[in-house]
Amino acid sequence: MLYTGRALKRLRLTRGIKQSHVAEFLNVTQATVSRWETGVLIPAEDQQAALEHLFGRPASTADAAIKRLVETSTARVHLICDHSHRLLAASPARRAEWWRDMLGTPMFRYASEGIQQAEGTLQDAGWYDGQTPSIVVETGPNGRDDVPIVAGGVLWERIPLADGAAGRLVTTLT
Structure with missing residues (x-):
């Protein structure tokens, strides 16, 4: 399989793998992966083989x-990587709020x-060790037009x- 351009990015993001991890695995720089x-560049044959080894397994169903x-949700919902906060998926209602495609951002x-304050409490709340699988957060506004967050609650x-x-x-709570 030939991994090029957007297909490589989409596959990497779908699997939740950072560019830096791909770069480390292939012994190249993150700039090369970018x-x-x-x-701008096409991976060499040996790099293609390594990418196939890395991404060759089917995605989890x-x-x-x-x-x-x-x-496909009608709710205002999105999925991020809990560690990097990179966007993995978003509902049409959520994407309509943003000025551009945010996938991978x-x-x-x-x-x-x-939200920043709530993020700082997660460790003590047991979020990362599974003691608290869900939490309601009062957002407050972020004052931005490109990716607006209004005062309210999210789950x-x-x-x-x-x-x-x-x-x-x-998930935005209404």
Whole structure:
């Protein structure tokens, strides 16, 4: 299989793998992986073989189902990597709020003060060790037009992903 451009990026994001991890696995720089994903460079044959080894296994059907449910939901919901906060999937209602396609974007830079404060309490609340699988967060506004967050509540739910990482399902409460 030939891994080039957007297909490589989409596959990497679907599996929740960082560019830096791909770079480390293939013994290249993160910039090289970025250039592959933008189509500036094409991986050499040996790199293609390594990419096939890395991505060759089929995606988890559970992960694919979660992504499909999020992307077809009528609710304002999105799924992020719980560690990196990169966007993995978003519902049409959520995507309509944003000025551009945010897939793969680290979302924490858009967080309101309320979200940042809630993030800082997760360790003590037992979020990362499974004691607290869900939490309601009062967001407060972030004052941005490109990725607006209004005052209100969201439900965060921690979801294990097939690769051992965790996802965070973020649902706006009305």
